Amino acid sequence: MQILLLFGPDLIKTNPGLAIGLVVLLAVAIQTGLALVGSARRLAHQRRQLSRERERLDYLVRAAKSQWHNAELEKASWNGWRKFRVHKKVSECEDVCSIYLQPHDGKPIPGFQPGQYLTFGLDIPGRDRQLVRCYSLSESSLKQEYYRVSIKKERAPRDKPGIPAGTASTFFNDVVREGDILNAKAPTGHFYMDTAKEAPVVLMGAGVGITPVLAMANHIADSGSKREAWFFFVCRNGQEYMLRQDVDRLRKFDNIRVFVCFSKPAEAEVKDRDYDREGRLNVQLLKEVLPSSTYDYFMCGSGPFMKDMYDGLIEWGVPDGRIHFEAFGPASVKRVTEAKAAAPAATAAAPVGGKVTFAKSNRSCAWDGTAANLYELAKANGVRIDYGCGAGSCGSCLVAVKSGDVAYKDPPGFAVEAGSCLTCVGCPKGDVVLDA
Numbered sequence: 001m002q003i004l005l006l007f008g009p010d011l012i013k014t015n016p017g018l019a020i021g022l023v024v025l026l027a028v029a030i031q032t033g034l035a036l037v038g039s040a041r042r043l044a045h046q047r048r049q050l051s052r053e054r055e056r057l058d059y060l061v062r063a064a065k066s067q068w069h070n071a072e073l074e075k076a077s078w079n080g081w082r083k084f085r086v087h088k089k090v091s092e093c094e095d096v097c098s099i100y101l102q103p104h105d106g107k108p109i110p111g112f113q114p115g116q117y118l119t120f121g122l123d124i125p126g127r128d129r130q131l132v133r134c135y136s137l138s139e140s141s142l143k144q145e146y147y148r149v150s151i152k153k154e155r156a157p158r159d160k161p162g163i164p165a166g167t168a169s170t171f172f173n174d175v176v177r178e179g180d181i182l183n184a185k186a187p188t189g190h191f192y193m194d195t196a197k198e199a200p201v202v203l204m205g206a207g208v209g210i211t212p213v214l215a216m217a218n219h220i221a222d223s224g225s226k227r228e229a230w231f232f233f234v235c236r237n238g239q240e241y242m243l244r245q246d247v248d249r250l251r252k253f254d255n256i257r258v259f260v261c262f263s264k265p266a267e268a269e270v271k272d273r274d275y276d277r278e279g280r281l282n283v284q285l286l287k288e289v290l291p292s293s294t295y296d297y298f299m300c301g302s303g304p305f306m307k308d309m310y311d312g313l314i315e316w317g318v319p320d321g322r323i324h325f326e327a328f329g330p331a332s333v334k335r336v337t338e339a340k341a342a343a344p345a346a347t348a349a350a351p352v353g354g355k356v357t358f359a360k361s362n363r364s365c366a367w368d369g370t371a372a373n374l375y376e377l378a379k380a381n382g383v384r385i386d387y388g389c390g391a392g393s394c395g396s397c398l399v400a401v402k403s404g405d406v407a408y409k410d411p412p413g414f415a416v417e418a419g420s421c422l423t424c425v426g427c428p429k430g431d432v433v434l435d436a
């Protein structure tokens with residue numbers, strides 16, 4: 001075109017044939033160019049479609065594999081106690097150890113949903129009865145050869161001299177050795193991340209509450225999923241930074257962003273080398289770093305931590321159903337939906353005055369307000385019921401109700417099946433007969 005504009009009028013006069021030839025050539029060139037651009041666009045579009053299709057297929061294959069894996073491994077599940085050998089014991093940081101368990105019978109072990117836990121029945125020397133405690137699985141469920149739990153030794157309260165340190169956690173940290181045999185029930189729990197979904201997630205752990213959310217992040221990493229994940233962990237400083245190797249490994253994955261907060265870094269600790277943020281993990285930090293609030297949130301930590309996070313997320317406009325949490329002790333978070341839905345009668349403390357009968361043990365006692373719950377009442381009257389979390393989360397203390405009704409002051413961590421009750425958080429509504 002430029003050539004024609006430059007030489008156009010003269011060229012037409014002096015050599016019209018050449019001018020026409022040039023115009024034709026130019027038209028062909030433009031047409032070819034346009035055709036080329038069109039095909040390049042089509043090609044790019046097809047490539048994008050192909051890549052989307054490949055991602056969709058990858059996802060379907062992963063989901064099918066995960067379903068198959070779960071179904072296959074479900075067959076390897078068991079009822080009651082099963083013996084596990086401590087294959088490896090690793091010190092993670094001060095007061096925290098990881099225990100790697102392999103089945104003593106050498107048979108396969110079932111997979112689990114990341115976030116679930118194992119229930120241990122511990123025969124601790126000097127105790128007259130088995131101690132039941134729950135510990136979250138901290139590894140990805142795709143490691144089929146072993147289970148890993150990571151346990152923090154519960155120190156005695158500083159302001160209460162004479163009180164012993166936590167029994168089970170001290171036993172695991174100070175007494176258990178490689179080669180020891182432990183009794184465990186099959187993985188269970190209602191706090192888990194659905195691995196068949198691809199919805200972006202925010203995973204938050206405070207202190208030892210890192211264990212279930214780390215299992216979730218590890219699952220995303222190990223499965224090759226491209227699911228967007230934000231992983232937040234808060235502890236005091238490097239001395240309390242447990243499972244650091246796992247957390248560092250997560251940083252290598254493009255789809256996983258990691259933020260480690262030290263609430264009180266030691267003098268020698270350096271930001272961006274030892275930790276990412278100084279201060280607490282709170283909703284303010286999430287607002288700063290997350291592109292939006294549209295995520296599924298999973299969190300585990302101390303009562304106050306979870307209450308702060310939950311309240312903050314609700315205030316930020318996150319729907320209640322997208323916030324998932326687990327307490328390692330008594331429940332501290334009351335969901336807004338529960339507060340709205342709960343009729344006053346369902347949550348009110350059960351009135352004093354009924355009679356509780358423990359049918360198997362052939363004992364009856366008055367519900368006179370001295371015991372905090374049915375488990376405490378049973379214990380005070382010599383009736384043995386299994387006990388785990390004391391928070392209505394683990395299901396260890398589940399007992400069948402033969403007649404009568406049981407109420408919960410704080411809602412249990414999961415829907416209790418009809419005809420049963422969780423004694424560690426339940427109180428009788430009038431006369432009750434329990435199968436214990």
Ligand SMILES: Cc1cc2nc3c(=O)[nH]c(=O)nc-3n(C[C@H](O)[C@H](O)[C@H](O)COP(=O)(O)OP(=O)(O)OC[C@H]3O[C@@H](n4cnc5c(N)ncnc54)[C@H](O)[C@@H]3O)c2cc1C
Nearest residue numbers: 134135136151152154156164165166167168169211328389
């Ligand atoms: C679903 C679930 C998952 C869990 N996952 C993990 C996990 O991954 N890692 C982990 O470390 N923990 C986890 N826990 C917590 C764990 O189950 C135990 O509760 C924890 O290890 C403490 O048990 P313990 O027997 O050592 O302490 P306990 O003996 O039950 O004592 C608890 C605390 O009470 C204090 N105490 C003892 N006697 C008294 C008294 N008379 N008065 C006042 N205080 C007293 C102790 O010093 C201690 O600090 C989980 C809990 C649940 C429910």
